[in-house]
Amino acid sequence: MRTVYVDNNATTAVDARVLDAMLPYFATLYGNPSSPYGLAQASRRAVEEARSSVARALGCAPESVVFTSGGSESDNAAIKGVVFARAGGPCHVVTTSIEHHAVLTTCEYLERRFGVSVTYLPVDRDGLVDPSDVERACRPETALISVMFANNEVGTVEPIGEIGRIARRRGVPFHTDAVQAVGKVPIDVEALGVDLLSLSGHKLYGPKGVGALYVRPGTPMDPLAHGGAHERGARAGTENVPGIVGLGTAVQICADEMDSERRRLAGLTGRLQRGIAERVAEVTVNVSAERRLPGTLNVSFHFVEGESVVLELDLAGIAASTGSACTTESAAPSHVLSAMGVEPNRAQGSVRFSLGRFNSDEDVDRLLDALPPIVDRLRSISPFWRGRG
Numbered sequence: 001m002r003t004v005y006v007d008n009n010a011t012t013a014v015d016a017r018v019l020d021a022m023l024p025y026f027a028t029l030y031g032n033p034s035s036p037y038g039l040a041q042a043s044r045r046a047v048e049e050a051r052s053s054v055a056r057a058l059g060c061a062p063e064s065v066v067f068t069s070g071g072s073e074s075d076n077a078a079i080k081g082v083v084f085a086r087a088g089g090p091c092h093v094v095t096t097s098i099e100h101h102a103v104l105t106t107c108e109y110l111e112r113r114f115g116v117s118v119t120y121l122p123v124d125r126d127g128l129v130d131p132s133d134v135e136r137a138c139r140p141e142t143a144l145i146s147v148m149f150a151n152n153e154v155g156t157v158e159p160i161g162e163i164g165r166i167a168r169r170r171g172v173p174f175h176t177d178a179v180q181a182v183g184k185v186p187i188d189v190e191a192l193g194v195d196l197l198s199l200s201g202h203k204l205y206g207p208k209g210v211g212a213l214y215v216r217p218g219t220p221m222d223p224l225a226h227g228g229a230h231e232r233g234a235r236a237g238t239e240n241v242p243g244i245v246g247l248g249t250a251v252q253i254c255a256d257e258m259d260s261e262r263r264r265l266a267g268l269t270g271r272l273q274r275g276i277a278e279r280v281a282e283v284t285v286n287v288s289a290e291r292r293l294p295g296t297l298n299v300s301f302h303f304v305e306g307e308s309v310v311l312e313l314d315l316a317g318i319a320a321s322t323g324s325a326c327t328t329e330s331a332a333p334s335h336v337l338s339a340m341g342v343e344p345n346r347a348q349g350s351v352r353f354s355l356g357r358f359n360s361d362e363d364v365d366r367l368l369d370a371l372p373p374i375v376d377r378l379r380s381i382s383p384f385w386r387g388r389g
Contacts, residue, residue: 164193
């Protein structure tokens with residue numbers, strides 16, 4: 001039986017069209033894009049075509065796109081690069097308490113190793129940061145604001161445009177981790193006032209190991225990797241040509257199909273949410289549909305552990321998760337749900353369903369058939385469920 005995969009926020013299957021575009025660059029068009037001869041220049045043209053595809057999706061010039069190994073590197077390059085470019089004196093960063101760990105642990109490293117001051121802003125019950133909190137947090141020594149575009153665990157889409165306007169008024173560079181947003185919602189970095197933006201190929205039906213960072217011209221940023229003049233001096237290292245070609249193709253497909261796919265995913269996710277509400281008692285949807293990405297649904301099942309639900313679903317041929325794929329070995333409640341004020345026991349009972357391009361009505365039906373008996377069985381052995389009255 002085919003696995004029902006509803007963990008697309010963790011990673012996505014590579015689209016066949018993306019794979020077809022990549023294959024020649026593994027075997028026949030293998031030239032180093034920095035070399036001068038024809039074989040290499042075919043690789044260079046492919047890299048630049050992919051750069052243009054990413055730029056069109058972001059509303060920027062191609063020369064503002066730097067290819068990286070993925071979202072985590074892009075986040076590190078943006079945050080460390082801006083902080084390290086600041087010439088001496090006190091340094092301050094503003095971010096939120098629900099960021100991906102690629103942002104949070106980078107900020108913690110800068111605090112611990114270099115004495116950088118970091119403000120971690122709170123969020124409300126929907127996971128939204130208040131733009132006025134961002135403005136109040138800014139100081140004369142603030143070097144960077146970093147707020148994610150859309151949350152990976154609960155799908156909340158943040159008020160990026162408002163924050164961008166605040167950053168412009170204050171003259172502070174603004175970075176957004178848009179790994180979950182690119183390809184799912186329209187993005188125009190000029191209109192939004194974004195100075196740096198991170199994205200990753202494997203979240204949008206492209207390959208793993210490749211991503212990009214948008215850098216607005218004039219943004220002060222030291223390179224993270226040294227050793228060559230690749231990527232216009234912004235990142236040393238021979239370009240991952242097949243990966244970059246795959247990323248460019250994936251981004252273009254997402255842009256071409258975005259409107260219809262958003263409607264389709266919103267319909268599927270809404271049907272899943274209604275089905276859970278009808279068939280499973282005592283559940284909480286952690287972010288409303290109006291506030292979140294169209295394919296993301298985070299649900300707390302009361303009186304059970306989300307990890308147990310996920311393991312039982314796996315035995316039924318269904319792949320879901322309790323949250324970020326980067327924290328699956330942690331027993332602690334989700335830092336995102338905790339920051340939203342979700343009680344620890346409810347946070348521990350949360351499951352994330354993230355639907356994508358290859359999900360269907362049949363997948364939703366299989367999930368809705370499998371889920372209620374799993375929750376019932378787990379509750380039947382839970383002392384909290386039996387003793388709730």
